[in-house]
Amino acid sequence: MAKKAKSRTISxxxxxxxxxxxxxxxxxxxxxxxxxxxKYDPVVKKKVLFLEATKGGRNK
Amino acid sequence: xxxxxxxPSLISKLPARLTNFFARYxxxxxxxxxxxxxxxxxxxxxTTPTAAGEESEGLPSPYTPNRDxxxxxxxxxxxxxxSRALLYSDPKHPNPxxxxxxxxxxxxxxxxxxLRQQADLVKLAIRYNVEELLPPGRxxxxxxxTRREECGLRIKGTGIGQxxxxxxxxxxxxxxxxxxxxxxxEMPEMIRAWKQRGHGRGWKKWPKR
Numbered sequence: 292m293a294k295k296a297k298s299r300t301i302s303x304x305x306x307x308x309x310x311x312x313x314x315x316x317x318x319x320x321x322x323x324x325x326x327x328x329x330k331y332d333p334v335v336k337k338k339v340l341f342l343e344a345t346k347g348g349r350n351k
Numbered sequence: 352x353x354x355x356x357x358x359p360s361l362i363s364k365l366p367a368r369l370t371n372f373f374a375r376y377x378x379x380x381x382x383x384x385x386x387x388x389x390x391x392x393x394x395x396x397x398t399t400p401t402a403a404g405e406e407s408e409g410l411p412s413p414y415t416p417n418r419d420x421x422x423x424x425x426x427x428x429x430x431x432x433x434s435r436a437l438l439y440s441d442p443k444h445p446n447p448x449x450x451x452x453x454x455x456x457x458x459x460x461x462x463x464x465x466l467r468q469q470a471d472l473v474k475l476a477i478r479y480n481v482e483e484l485l486p487p488g489r490x491x492x493x494x495x496x497t498r499r500e501e502c503g504l505r506i507k508g509t510g511i512g513q514x515x516x517x518x519x520x521x522x523x524x525x526x527x528x529x530x531x532x533x534x535x536x537e538m539p540e541m542i543r544a545w546k547q548r549g550h551g552r553g554w555k556k557w558p559k560r
Contacts, residue, residue: 306558308541310527310534327551329542335535340542342551344560 297321305341307332315341365479372472376447378484386439386487434497437487448488466490 300318305326307313311334319326325343332339362370379385440446447463464472466489473490476482482492507515516522548554 304560306560308534308558309538310530324552325554325557327545327554335531337535337538339535339538340545342554342558344558346560 304344304346305330306344307334308340308342309335309337311335314344361481365481366475368472369475369479369481373484376486380441380444381446381486382484383437383439383487383491383493384483386437432501434494434501437491437494437497438489439487446486446488448486448490462488 299321301321302316302318303326305315305317305328307330309332311332313332313334315330317326325345327340327342329338330341331337332341362373365373438446438449440449440451445451448469450462451460452458453460462469469488469490472485473482473488473492476485477492485491487494545551545554
């Protein structure tokens with residue numbers, strides 16, 4: 292039986308680098324480079340860096 | 352107040368229940384006034400704080416409970432305590448408010464007056480202002496007050512030298528706040544480096560999920 296085709300996009304988790312445990316989930320194309328952005332963290336009430344968390348595999 | 356000096360008028364004012372009681376158990380022998388003083392050494396021993404009590408003084412915050420502390424051990428029931436010392440019974444004239452142990456058979460004999468009757472007598476005596484003439488018992492104001500001081504609020508972990516394990520978020524709170532503080536200190540530098548490396552294009556240290 293043929294393997295199911297992988298979806299073009301994946302949902303990724305962007306973790307707050309303020310170590311608050313706060314994260315945002317986003318969707319990006321599978322082949323895109325990992326996401327990273329400045330976003331507001333409500334725990335520290337500041338704009339902080341959010342980086343995509345590696346999930347099992349590794350980011351390119 | 353001298354017991355022998357109790358005027359006949361006072362006795363006549365008392366209700367029959369109390370006069371009968373005092374006739375049967377004369378305050379000269381049975382009352383809490385006739386109780387011998389607690390020896391100084393025993394009292395001092397009881398008030399000295401234990402090693403656990405001294406440890407607790409160095410506690411930095413309520414969120415760092417000692418991880419070795421698994422609750423506190425219940426106090427030794429036979430140990431000296433101020434409230435227990437109040438419950439005195441003269442072997443020659445056994446206190447009618449306290450149970451008595453027969454050392455030959457090893458069995459306990461119930462008090463002559465049960466707790467309900469004791470409470471009634473104490474309440475009556477308080478109304479006529481003669482409470483100290485009653486034998487010492489668990490229902491006396493003195494005992495209740497001492498016991499309240501000893502036990503505190505009866506909330507686990509509030510006494511001297513007592514600790515509770517606490518929730519995990521309480522135990523780890525301090526470490527997590529420290530991590531967050533450190534991360535926030537380094538945040539401007541991190542953002543600067545991130546912007547320098549093309550907003551994440553050359554970024555190597557991705558966090559693990």
